[in-house]
Amino acid sequence: MVTTAPASLLQPRLAQLNADYARALDDDRLEDWPGFFGDPCLYVITTADNHRQGHAAGVIYADSPGMLHDRVAALREANVYERHTYRHLVGLPAIVGESDGLVRAETPFLVVRIMRDGRMDLFATGRYLDVVVDTHGALRLRERRVVCDGNRFDTLLAIPL
């Protein structure tokens, strides 16, 4: 059963979803990250330029929960990168549309990257363009398009945004 709550009730729930999402990534609980998504789902990291021009490719493109889990497994077991963490600051979600039990929200974010030697850099800013589904009282991401403001990624992007 899909229910839609009034926007006034949804915003704090969306904010909580984002807060939990950011804490999972920043606390290195990557295994929890796929759980924020529904099934089916779409997760794409792209840039404002690509988004504006309708270019569909992302630096990460996952269109199934399995691909999200695979990303985490690759980061844990296969990929080589220097140890680092993120600190997400996620703004308030703006609800920009609702229909058929789906909520569209847009939320700004800022991510600081902390390297193992202590260096801190502003790694990414942008907005989450989300389609959220409210199923059995729980909000899940049907779509999260991470639209980075800049088109430049420093060195590599391992941990999801």
Add this chain to the structure above:
Amino acid sequence: MALPDSARRWPGATLARVPYWVYQDAENYRDELRRIFEGPAWSFVCLESDVARPGAFRTTFVGEMPVIVVRGEDGAINAFENRCAHRGALIALDDAGTAKHFQCVYHAWTYDLRGALTGIAFEKGSHGRGGMPAGFCKADHGPRTLRTANVHGLVFATLSGETPPLEAYIGPEILGRIARVLRKPVRVLGRFVQALPNNWKLYVENVKDTYHASLLHAFFGTFRITRLTQGGGVLVSADGGHHASTTINRPEDRTSTAYREQGIRSEREGYRLLDPSLLDGVDEFGDGIQLQILTVFPNFVLQQIQNCLAVRQVVPRGPDAMELHWTYFGFEDDDPAMERRRLKQANLVGPAGYVSMEDGCVGGFVQRGAAAAGDQVSVVNMGGDGAESQETRATEASVRGFWKAYRRYMGY
């Protein structure tokens, strides 16, 4: 860091030793910009489809030189320095667009689509006073122009009159490998810039280094996308500068189901893809080559990893920094299934690529590891000390080829 000239000596004739100062020395870096990027070499600047119609332009770089590439009214592709002849300001400020002419924002000097200076604001002064001297000839002033040439939808530019014709420069063998991939009109799927914390040559060497692929990149080895035991080899151009490495799928691996089964039974215990559709490639070129990496000296990479296609442009940004400009593409006639396949496989490459992310950091590891070793040398000896084509990828032949070409340009 700048070493005295006497310290910039090459350690002997062998191609199998490379001194670390070559990645560090500021003066050497400035020489590279003059002798290579602004010298008799062709630099990749954009796709022909980026400047499809008259007036369509892109701004890019040849070495550190900002460049405008624009399709003229006559259909020719022009390239000129993105520098106003007056005070040196950038003429075009956007990455791409369409223009009838270009006008510098600083003092409104205007240029046509060939880069010729056509207009000077207040050239005659105001109320009979000021203005340019009577003898000032606009035709004598303009940004430097570059020759352009295109092959198979790729546009290259060179500042030097001595650069050989592009097709001769690349050579028939490597040209054939380009034609293999770029055989029909392309459609751009995305563009990304990756800033790398290393000298540009460390990245070019990495791309040419067939030896590292299955060793550094556990993802490749685990899922049998490339292994040194698989078929294939490396083609090195006669001058050493260009290369194409290939991995040929063994017949038993050729179907996507074989891939899936092997993908799931990984070599690393417990590591499996929950969604192996990432690796559901099709043999779109009909030759069993599932991976081809190709370089044209000094700044161009063409990549085919299964159905994931991209060009990468190397942009130097000082002795210890560079940018990699990625353009992912498919073909205009791709059906939705093929586009989706390319989007999924793009997870392998780029700043977050299961494979490429490691190439993004390993150059920095060398840059930092060798920080105090300017007078020491690295060892490039796999497969001997020559730079000829080899039917194995357990070799550093194409890396040595790079140094063969590099030393000729630099006079080392």
